[in-house]
Amino acid sequence: MKFGANLQTIITPEWRSQYVEYEDLKEVIYQYQEELSNLEGVPEEYQRMLTSLEESFFAKCDGQLSKVNNFYCEKLAEATRKHAILNEQFESHKDHILAFDDSNKSVKMGTITSRVGTLVKPSMFLKKEKLRMKTVKEIKFAFSEFYLSLILLQNFKELNFTAFRKILKKHDKVLNTERGEEWRRDYVETSPFYTDTYIREYIKETEETYIGLEGGDRTKAMKRLRVPPLSEKTQYPKNTVLKVGFYFGMCLILLCVFVWGLLYIEPRVDIVELFHFYRTGFVVSGFLSLLGLNILAWRKYGVNHVLIFELNPRDHLSHQHLFEISGALGFLWTLSMVTYVYSHLEFKVFPFTYSPGLLYVTYFVFLFNPFPCLFHKARKWLLYRMWRLFACGFYQVEFADFWLADQLNSLVVLFTDFEFIVCFYSLHSESFTSLTEKSTKSSAVDYCAHYSIAVSAISHAYPAWIRFVQCLRRYYDTRKGYPHLVNAGKYSTNLFKNAFKAFYLYHKQSTGQKQSVYFVLWIATQFISTVYSFAWDIKMDWGFLSDNAGENRFLREEIIYLNKYFYYAAVVENFVIRFSWVVVTIIDQTLGGSISLGAKHIAVILEMFRRFVWNFFRLENEHVNNVGEFRAVRDISITPFQTDDQRQQDMMIDESDGAESAIFDFDGKHHKRVNLGRMARGTSRVGMMKSNSADPRWENYDID
Secondary structure, rough: OEEEHHHHHHHOOOHHHHOOOHHHHHHHHEEEEEHHHOOOOOHHHHHHHHHHHHHHHHHHHHHHHHHHHHHHHHHHHHHHHHHOOOOOOOHOHHHHHHOOHHHHHHOOOEEOOOOOOEEOHHHHHHOOOOOHHHHHHHHHHHHHHHOOOOHHHHHHHHHHHHHHHHHHHHHHHHHHOOOHHHHHHHHHOOOHHHHHHHHHHHHHHHHHHHHHOOOOOOOHHHHOOOOHHHHHHOOOOHHHHOOOOOHHHHHHHHHHHHHHHHOOOOOOOHHHHHHEEEEEEEEHHHHHHHHHHHHHHHHHHHHOOOHHHHOOOOOOOOHHHHHHHHHHHEEEEEEHHHHHHOOOOOOOOOOOOHHHHHHHHHHHHHHOOOOOOOOOHHHHHHHHHHHHOHHHHOOOOHHHHHHHHHHHHHHHHHHHOOOOOOHHHHHHHHHHHHHHHHOOOHHHHHHHHHHHHHHHHHHHHHHHHHHHHHHHHHHHOOOOOOOOOHOOOOOOOOHHHHHHHHHHHHHHHHHHHOOOOHHHHHHHHHHHHHHHHEEEEEEEOOOOOOOOOOOOOOOOOOOOOOHHHHHHHHHHHHHHHHHHHHHHHHHHHHHHHHHHHHHHHHHHHHHHHHHHHHHHHHHHHHHHHHHHHHOOOOOOOOOOOHHHHHHHHHHHHOOOOOOOHOOOOOHOOOEEEEEEHHHHHHOOOOOOOOOOOOOOOOOHOOOO
């Protein structure tokens, strides 16, 4: 396995620019080899040229080494600060971590030894009447995330040393010299990032603390702390691919059976009714498939969606899991449509109106199933986020919250179809016997499709209302009018649009006139909302039209996806689909009927596709911001981190002597200070800390 070919796939994406530029150095070596090949017959010239080229090469290596050292020391200072803060917070919350007997069905905490700070003994855990499990979970979560950050920094250290060792070995092999090995011994192996031992101590101390939090159960603690090796491909259950293939294969077969029945079964099925009943099933299954493609692309191009959505890096859904869920729901959807069509036959087993109802009951049972099966953690995460949307305004807004609300703005059809389904099955219940006696199924469908303009307007406007309130909440938390109040203004145009559309439909229903002042107001607000939203997509959500775009004209300085034309095509696609309502409105005003309904359904599919493309660039822009801050893990704290603390740390780093981090000795009384500034600058001196051995995991890579 080639090291260079795999380096870019196993590095921490947010720190990509801080790693050794292995491929560039390799190209330099081959370039030197080509230049020297012309002087093989002239020994003196060859030796003079070799010496000159080696000086240039080692100067490049020295620049790379300084970059790695500086970044490592910066992250080590950050880890030291977090380590001290977490232990301080743990000490301040120790009264909430109680020790009870197993007979009392409480949590039994073992001895927790903190090698940095004070020795925490069981006698320090005071018994109280109430167990503060929330605090215990927060402490575990904070230490878990800190442990992940330490592992990432350790991998950064090991990968960079391996890159230096490989490239210098290649230098010696290609140029037939031993100076590369000498340079590695003199500079790399004495550099701060390699000789540092504090990162290992922090890892060990964090493990010991977490084992204590798990009641002394080392196996359980290490299982929860486990970080998947960066060098290994994600392992999926062996039957996942099989199930994905089975579900989508069955969908295809059932679709063929459905189409045949649709064409040849008498009496013929009403297509309009079919759309009303089954559009939601198609949207849900299709959207999950597109989201799976989003995740597949994010993983391929190094967009860290796990960090952005603040998911558990040790346990989260992959694109294959989403394909599996999408395939299973799609299989149920196609099976329900087949039973719906064939239930029109004389020998039907049950009324065809039962089929869509049973389908959506199955969907709800799957989503709200309380048992720990069928992607329980993922469903719990989704329900928790949906609750935060329902209670928007009462919670601080996180990225996952407003991202999910944005998805619902493109899936507004789910709200209107839910309204239709509830109305239809209410008419067929005993509570509406009088209505049912006067109505056939077709009239019930027609009634529920148009029974309340006000309810329909509220259903259309509700997702925009969620985002509007979220923007106000973000302004309340940050006191920044721009961009939050400006973004709220964007969603307010959506609310006005739906209000004027409702007035227009009321006026049209009562007078029969297709054009009125309300129609003009509706079209005007629709146009303003569309232009507003399109401009926000391009400038704010995607970060395009940046002043420092450089060669990426009209885009931004840093782009992740390979082809620039993909970005330009996405802008055009967004514009076209954003304004597709113009065509739909013209068809509705001129043709109407089933053609207008078909155009609206096509618009729903196009909007779902637009959101699919939007997700690529929205997550990319967020990832680029994280890269700019070198943020690779969540910064979890039990108590808020004060701004003054951050300012003090920045001042320490900016001092001429560098950032001096006070690290507690094991007895908790004495201190030893490490000058991280001198560590970063001391690339040519013998390191102050004990040397580590090379990690054997990278020995399997060949030199390429």
